[in-house]
Amino acid sequence: MxxxxxxxxxxxxxxxxxxxxxxxxxxxxxxxxxxxxxxxxxxxxxxxxxxxxxxxxxxxxxxNYKQEGLSPYCVDLREQVYDIPSQSVITRDNINLTVDTLIFYQIIEPHKALYEISDLIMAIRELSRTTMRNVFGEMDLDTSLSSRDTINQKLRGILDEATDKWGVKILRVEIQDIVPPSDLKEDMERQMRAERTRRQEVTIAEGKKQAAILEAEGNKQSLILNAQGEAESRIMKAEAIKSEKILLAEGEAESIRLVQLAKAVGLDAVRKVYAEQEGANNLLMTEVLRSQNEIAKDIANGSSQKIFLPTELAGLFGSIKGIQELLSMRDAIPKSVSKE
Incomplete structure (x- = not known):
């Protein structure tokens, strides 16, 4: 048992x-x-x-930073957020700023975080403060206020390199707020109001400038179009005058041609009469030719549709006609009768 x-x-x-x-x-x-x-x-x-x-x-x-309900023997390997208390930093141009920062970190190797550093949280806090003083000390006020992303990257890189031997990974550093002194803040507000006023005036001036430019462009285009219209009008008038002169010249040339043609025809007729009638009516034919030239000119110019012959010339034509009839009768008498 x-x-x-x-x-x-x-x-x-x-x-x-x-x-x-x-x-x-x-x-x-x-x-x-x-x-x-x-x-x-x-x-x-x-x-x-x-x-x-x-x-x-x-x-x-x-x-474990503020991790309630966690066993005292367990190391939290999740990403943790550490709110760095607000601290005062001095810029390169001797401006005192108050900076509030958040650090996101994660314990990667717990045994290093335990054995390589006695107080991990305090080490991260003090290291971040020192690093922020150094980073802001290299910048002036304007750069510090407008370059938060650059500052965050610099802080993260420096802290991550320093905490690597402690088995900690710095994931992000975020600056929550940068507060300048109250008097400087008032000066900055006045400067901002002045800057907004200046931008407004510049915008109004730019608008007026653009309006003036557009108006000048419109006037320029109007003058160009008017000048083009006047030039085209003068060209059309010149073309019309040119066409008119060409037509007048062609008419005169045609008139001269007709006159010369009439003269040529008259001369041919005179030559023919001279050949047929030997000398009896030479003087008469000369007068006829002169009258024919005048008639041809009137016909060519189109100035008269009726022909008026001088009285002497009409009588002369009658005498010629009579002489022609006598000559014809003489030719008709038989040769035998004439011999008798």
Whole structure:
């Protein structure tokens, strides 16, 4: 019976030892294990086994910044936000500014955060303050107020490099607010109002300038179009005058041609008459030719549709006609009669 109780006791002892060696770690957390006072390993999330009585969990609550409800033996591996208290910095142009900053960090290697630095949170706070003083000390007021992104990047790079040996990753640095002194703030507000007034005046002046330019362009286009219209009008008038002169010249040329043609025809007729009638009516034919030239000129010019002959010339034509009839009668008398 006693052996039975001893066996039960041994079994219970073994079960207790086994249960004591099983450690369950929640997701996003880690546990530091020491064996006889020396760091052995880091337990990750899930079921882990340790050697009871030899392995011991290390208290790490000082690594967790304001994490309530978290076991003092677990290191929070999630991203954490650290609100750096407002601090005073001096710019390159000796302006005192109050800066409020947020730091987003994450513990990557818990054993380094525990053994490489005695107080991780205080180290991050003091390091960020010193770094901000150095960064703002290299900038003047205007650059400090207008270059927050640049300042954030510089702070993050410097802090991340310094905290790397502590097993911490600086993810982001955000400047919440930059507050200048009250008197300087009033001066800046007045300057901003003056700047807004200046921009308004510049905008109005630019509008007037554009309006004047557009009006001048319109006047210029109007003058150009008017000049083009006048030029085209003068060209059309010149073309009309040119056409008129050409027509008049062609008419005169045609008139001269007709006169010359009439003269030529008259001369041919005179030559023909001279050939047929030997000398009797030469003088008469000369007068006829002169009258014919005058008649041809009148016909060519179109100045008269009626022809008036001089009285002497009409009588002369009658004498010619009579002489022609006598000559015809003489030619008709037989040769025998004439011999008698």
């Amino acid at each position: 006693e052996e039975y109780y001893i066996l039960i006791a041994i079994t219970l002892f073994v079960v207790l030892i086994v249960l004591k060696g099983i450690k369950q770690v929640p997701q996003g957390q880690a546990i530091i294990i020491e064996r006889l006072g020396r760091y052995v390993r880091t337990l990750e999330s899930g079921i882990n086994f340790i050697i009871p009585f030899l392995d011991k969990k290390r208290v790490v609550k000082h690594l």
